[in-house]
Structure formats: structure tokens, C-alpha cells
Amino acid sequence: MSEMTIHLKIWRQARGEAKGRFVDYTVEKVLPEMSFLETLDLLNEELTRQGQQPVEFDSDCREGICGTCGLVIKGTAHGPNPKTTTCEVRMRHFRDGETITVEPFRAGPFPILKDLVVDRTAFDRIQQQGGFVAANVGSAPDGNAVPIPKLDADKAMDAASCIGCGACVAACPNASASLFVSAKISQLSYLPQGGPERGRRALLMIGQMDREGFGDCSNHGECEAVCPKEISIENIARMRREFFKGALGGHDRKAATGD
């Protein structure tokens, strides 16, 4: 267990302030088995003792499933390792004496609240536009009444694994939310339960994505590369098909837009 010294270049931005800046810090006695967020904890303990303002960042489960944490580490959303969230990044992936830049997930629709904390409620507003099956409690048939082929269930599960962290948006040059939106649209399109609202759902969710100011997809593939849950870009192609089917179906269009 060799202790490391790590230099951090961290984005600091006061609440409500328009302009932020990088501030340099050094953290001593970092152990390789520590997580990246535990290194930030260590820094914050030190800053608190010195009477300085700790660095604000979001985290909760610290095991890669809640989607709360999200930092751009060394220029990559969730850091240099594939298939991991920020809280899963371990310090053994960095060198003693290394300088690491740390930034928030940057995107127009994700305003910075303070330091490394951003507001991702735009995702919630997209989900509210049809990202569900309208099935009231009490109306469900037996769970085995409708058999679902294992392959379809597995594909739905692959898409449903999205944790809503927003790394796809932060990595995209267009700040597109296409991977996030397509994951939900795909999940429900693979399942018979999602069928009745398919077209309407695609039109409404994509419409809200546009209104929130997210860009469109131009097939860079950066989203898929940083996604901690390996959500496939194929979902975006599927989303487009769902959208066109919805737009061509007059019934769905009327339900979604009223015209």
C-alpha cells in the first residue's frame, strides 16, 4: 500500500455565479485502493479543518447504481475507465504525482448549481412526457398472462439499465440526450405492455428533449463510449424508427400534439 500525492485541478463556481474557475489542490496520503470520491472526501476534510469551503459534489449510493455522481475526470465523463461511474473509479488507475482535472457535467440544459453539482431535472421533465406505461394500480392481469420472449425481455433490460446520470449528454459535442431518451423508448418498445402508447411516447419525449435545449444526435458515439451501463447506440436508431412510426400514424400524432 504505497501512498500517493495527487494534484487536483477542480472547477469551483459559487451558487448563482455566472463564471467559475479552476483551483489547484494537492492531496497527500492517497491510497491506491481509495475511490476517487473518497479522495475528494479527504480533500474536503482538510479544507474544512483549514477553514476553507469544501468542494461540493453529488454522490449517494457509491456503488454505481443510483446515478447521482457524475464528474468529468481528466476530460472524460466518469473518468478514464470504461463501464464505471465516478464513484467506482479507484485511485490505482492514477500515478503518484499526477495532476487530474475535475469538472462538472457541462451542458446547457444542465445548469451548474455550485462547484461540481449540476441540475439534471430536465431528464425528469422528459420522462414525464410519456416515459411510462399508463397502468393504474389494481388493473393488472396475472404476471404470466402475457408471455414475453426471453430475448425481448433481455433487450428491454439492457435498455432499462440506464441510471440517468447524464454522462451521455456531457460527452456529446451536441449535448444531445438521445442515448438517455432512446433507452427508455426502447425498453418500453420491446415489451407488449408498452405497445399502446408507443408512437405517442416517442413523439412526446423527443419533443420535450428539444424544448429542454438538448441537441440532436449526429452519430459521434461518444455517449456509448462513456456510458457506465453500456447502453447501446442501437437504441438511438430504434428511437428514430419509433419516432417516424409515431409521426406517420395520425392517431399517435393527434394524441401527442393535438393536431
Add this chain to the structure above:
Amino acid sequence: MSKILDAKIPSGPLADKWDRHEMECPLVAPANRRKFTIIMVGTGLAGGGAAATLGELGYNVLNFCVQDTSRRAHSVAAQGGINASKNYQNDGDSVERLFYDTVKGGDYRSREANVYRLSQLSMGIIDQCVAMGVPFAREYGGTLANRSFGGVQVSRTFYARGQTGQQLLLGVYSALSRQIAAGTVKMFPRHEMLDLVVVDGKARGIVCRDLVTGEMKRYAADAVVLATGGYSPVFYLSTNAVNCSATAIWRAYKRGALFANPCYTQIHPTAIPQLGDYQSKLTLMSESLRNDGRMWVPKAPGDKRRPADIPEGERDYFLERRYPAFGNLVPRDIAARASKVECDAGKGVGNTGFAVYLDFADAIKRLGRDVVADRYGNLFTMYEEIIADDPYHTPMMIYPAPHYTMGGLWVDYNLESTIPGLFVAGEANFSDHGANRLGASALMQGCADGYFVVPRVVAGYLARGGLGKVTTEHDAFGAVEDEVRRRYDALLAVKGSRTVRDFHWDLGRVMWDKVGMDRDKAGLEAAIARIRELREAYWHDVKVPGDAADFNKQLEMAGRVADFLELGELMAMDALAREESCGGHFRAEHHTPEGEARRDDENFMHVAAWEHKGDGQAPARHVEPLVYENIEVKTRSYK
């Protein structure tokens, strides 16, 4: 004065109680529902499920959570599965058997009527979740798949890979999203409930802190529901998310709600062992791993050879040896304590000696690597990222960790606390798991409370009437808000020398050492004295940076740790008063010659519910006797 509590269990045969009770609950007509406002704190399976369902029914719901969005409530982290007595596997399951297993698993310390209702409602949960698009695992024929979990001999656990909690929670989140769009539910993310407002003896509102601006806010309602989860982070290191706290239920306790069985905590047997002092949490490895993994330690104490170098004959598969009938699938409390016994005898492995092996070599030989990867791949990946070792080749190292709290606010059959109009659901209440929770039962309880029980019982409460109009201008709101403000200003004003984490860490050490898996009188008394010292020191020496009118994570934590420093003492007092061993509560003075827990049904077959009598005053211990009319009370055995 000790009171005998009335759980208001409906009369009649066990199997008919809930149906009859539903019929007897008065209703609110559809057009009148929007006139009622319900505050729901928490957006997990219980809180979010209840908020969405009440919204569907037409009530006006205000839903609060500390997370940045409701989709991150800690239900999201549950891995293994959800139980339901569907008997899809034709292996003899039934409502009766799930009821029996759950009461036995809880070591005969849970309430029969509640557990039976839970067992009945379990089937509807699966149906509802499938209808909402939850992608449960399926067989090639298209039917739902099941697996087995600890403490039972049937396969009744439904799952979505190792992410069942996530998928169920996303179902809740989507139902909530729909109601938010419909205007029935209003969501308040990044809002922390800091106190309860009681007007004329009834729960009528809450005071919250907006975690972005720091602003204190008041909300009034006709009923308040707390579904804020458990309090495992009182141990500092636990498998819970770092923002899990007792604050909402603790504040309600201090306003008059009784706190039941605070000492009943679940130490989960299979977490990644602690590696160092820097750690912020422990990572759970799902109980489902014990379906195929075999737990062992070297037979000889102090054997530091690599696991591969220890021949078969020199290994002790201690669960298989001690519990041949259930083997590696004994309940959590039994497996956790058995691991501790081996480590305390010097047979623990790894650098610290506080770990045992969970070995998949036989499973890989029997099933092939692909099948094992399909079942547990995501868990193996998590393990490898943290420990930098490959569990396909080297056995996992695991050790018990605080995971779930069976204790919580006392509620009657209607999930109503001792404060009228204050309901408590999910892990935040105490009602269904007795002294030990079986695997895959937490998700079941969360969904049952959320989708089915809360909507019915809260409607019954509202329909009975007698609720005058109360607004946030009422004096009671002002008084509570002033108290909250003073409390947080006081924390900032200490300007001492030690951080919030320093104190939380110290508290966690005391709780783990003396109020953990093995408790005795001297240790508990020492713990109480030490916690009082820590609490005293906290209010004189804590250092909280920044100010109240800002985004301030350290201040949030400071408030939560202040509450843990009070709750920890009550847990130790409860453990001290309960002179028996049952489930997760193991008193060193009370065990059988084989080292198993020894209950004292004559003196302790009851719920202990504590009443706050004022700061610095001893709380009062009340009891609710537990009556078993439908189940034969036995010594729990998994041998």
C-alpha cells in the same frame, strides 16, 4: 408509566382480515379527493409508490426527497430480488408458506396480521410491476423466472439481473412521472424534511430545508406519510447510500411518535470487507451469490496461505457443517454471526483477518463460467473493480456489514404512528420483519405499503373527517421553523476543531463494537456512556463550514449526525433492555450450548416501543404483546 399499545388489528380469521378491513375503511368520493393534500416524504418503493397511487386516485400529493431526482431513492440499490407467493415453480409455495417463512425468519417477533397481509399482497405486486413494464428475468418460454433466497426452501424470488431494486424503483418513478404530468403529484427534489408540525394533536405539516438555496420552507397537509428508509448509517460504515438518515423519523419521535425495536438491525453476511479508515461505505454483494457460492475458512487458525494452496481437506465449509438442511442458504443473521464466530476464532482471511471466502469454483465446474457470469456477472465486475481480484479464479472475500434496520417508528395495522395522521411506510416503520428480515422481503414490503396499504388506510383516515383547515400561517409552523433554524444556526456557531465525519466515524466504531453483531450488558452500558460523551463533545467541538443560506453538504450531514448521536443511545438502551437473543439481536448472555440465539418468549414476546420524554430525560419503554394464534411458536432451526 408503561403503556400497552393497541395495534388495532381487525377481528376475524387471519385470511379475511385485510379484505374485511378494506371493506370497512370509509371512502372518499372521486370528486372530493382533490380537496385533500397529503405530504409524502421519500420517493422509494414505499413513498414513491404511495404518492403515485394516491395521485392516480385523485388526491393532491406533495412528494419530497433529498436526492436530485426521485429516481435515486435508496430502493434503487437493492440487488437480489422480490418475494411473492405465486407458486409459479410448483414447489409448494403459498400465501400460508410465505407468511410462515417470514414470521419464522423474523424469529417470532413480528405481528402476524401484518405479515399475512404482506404475503397476500405480494402476488399483486408482481402483476402490477409487469404491467408497468418492469423487465423481470424470464424463461425461454416467456414466463417469469424465479430463484431461491436465504431462509426458505422454495423458489419465490423474482428478479431483474442483480438490479431488481433499480428496476422496481424505475417502475415507481415512471408512475410518479405520469402523475406529475397529470398535476396530481408535485415533486420537491433536494428538499430535506427537518421537522414535523403537529396541530391539535394531529400531524399537519413539515418544515423542510431547500438543499440548493438553504431556505427553510413550510408545507401543510391533511396527513403526513414518512417513507424515508432505514438508519444503518448510524454505524457510519454500512451498505446504505451516504445520504440515508434517520432525521425524518427521529424528528417525528421527538414530536411524540413512538420508536419501536430500535436495536433490531440487520448485519448482512456478504459485503466486501472493510479495507481502511478512509472508507465512506461498504459495498454489498447480493445474497443471491449464496445460491451458488460456498462460504469457507481454513480449518487452522492463522493459516495465511493463498486460498488455492489450501487443500480441500483443510477447509471448513462452516455453514454446510453447522446447518446441513439449509447450508449456505441460512438466513442473514445466522450466516453473519457464523462468519464472525470463525473470524473471532482466528480463522478469518485477508490482511485484516475479518473476512471469509465465498467460493464459486464448484459452481463454475458444475454450470460453466457462462452460466455463472450470466447470473452474477455484474457483481463479479463490481468486486473486481474494488478488490482488484478476479472472483472467477480466486474466491471472493466477504464480511458482514450493517445493511437494514428492522426497527423504526411504531405503527398500528393501519401504518399509523402514535401521532394521528402520521403514517409510516417501508423500512422507516417496524412492522413486518420482526427481529430479522429475510432476503428479498424489503422490496416486497416497500411495494406492498406503497401501492396497496398506504393508499387505502390514508383514504380511510381522511374519510373519517374531523380535519379543520390548517395553513402554514398557523403558529405551530412558526414555532417549529424557529426551532429548526436555531438548531442549524447552533451547529454552524460551534466552530470547533473536529469535522462532522470525525464524530460520525467515532460513533460508528462504538456502535459496531458494542451494539453490533454481538452485544452484552457491560458493552452496552459502556456504549451508552461513550455516546453521551460524543454527543456532548459534538455540540462543543464540531466544525461545520459555510453558512445556512447556501448549498452546504457538510451542514446537511451535521444535522443528520446530530440525530444519529441521539438514536445510537436509544438503540443501545433497547438492546440492553431486551434480555434475550432473537434474530439480528444477539446478547452474549443468552445463547444455547451450540451458540445459537436463545429467545425468552415468556418475558420478551413483545414489541418494545420507546416514548421520548424530553431531552436529558429517560425515554419510557412501552410494549405491544405479540400474539401468535395461527402459527406455532418454535425454536428457530435451520439445521
